[in-house]
Amino acid sequence: MxxxxxxxxxxxxxxxxxxxxxxxxxxxxxxxxxxxxxxxxxxxxxxxxxxxxxxxxxxxxxxYLPGWVPARFQHWDDAQVASAGALLRAFHDATRGSRLTGSHDVICHHDMGPNNTVFVDAVPVAFIDFDTAAPGDPLEDLGYMCWTWCVSSKPDALPASAQAAQVRILADAYGLDATTRRGLIDAMLDRQARNARWWRTRLDGTGPRITDDGQIAARIAWSERERAHTADNRVAFATALR
Known part of the structure; x- marks a missing residue:
């Protein structure tokens, strides 16, 4: 074939x-x-x-899962964000308490961006590319998903208050309890920092080279801008999550 x-x-x-x-x-x-x-x-x-x-x-x-997988991050509407959060909760719940999790709460995908999500009729219905899946804390996936689905430092992005409102929508759709959601902003910041570190290992030769130096440097700089944006607007995110 x-x-x-x-x-x-x-x-x-x-x-x-x-x-x-x-x-x-x-x-x-x-x-x-x-x-x-x-x-x-x-x-x-x-x-x-x-x-x-x-x-x-x-x-x-x-x-093969039929549907559409976005090539780039972009703005998603509230219903799409909510669907993604609910799908993530279903994935975590399906692994919770299994032998696979070891001493951790769930299996995390660790790369829950829209670029690893299959859409059908504009609705997120499935996740793909599980190569980085491993036991972990739900906030690892939630922090990354909130960042990549709701938050952007681009000049033409929605204002921080609107981004924060979508983070709240995602947390609510996931069913995140009041105690755990207090750690969500730090989880976002941690995943942004980890993303920059991961790309930096590709630049300094300690990790496999998967693209050219210019693209790697751009992804490091983008991750750092995103983290600065999240930190600068922490009050807006915290207010929305309360």
């Missing part, structure tokens, strides 16, 4: 669509991802691809 390159991902090269399947090069994460996706299927979470084994080339094979 014909292989169609899928170019949306920035991290894993060589991902292709073959019929109604997606093939990805195997990695150190393959065994855990396979077990996680099998667990999600067994526990009724339909917002993720199915793992279908390996092909003759040794690649991981997943079911």
């Amino acid at each position: 014909t292989e169609m390159p899928l170019s949306g991902g920035r991290i894993t090269p060589g991902v292709v669509r073959v019929g109604d399947t997606v093939r990805r090069p195997a990695s150190a994460a393959s065994a855990f991802v396979a077990e996680l996706l099998d667990h999600l299927q067994q526990h009724g979470f339909n917002g993720a691809p199915r793992h279908l084994g390996r092909d003759a080339a040794g690649r991981d094979v997943f079911s």
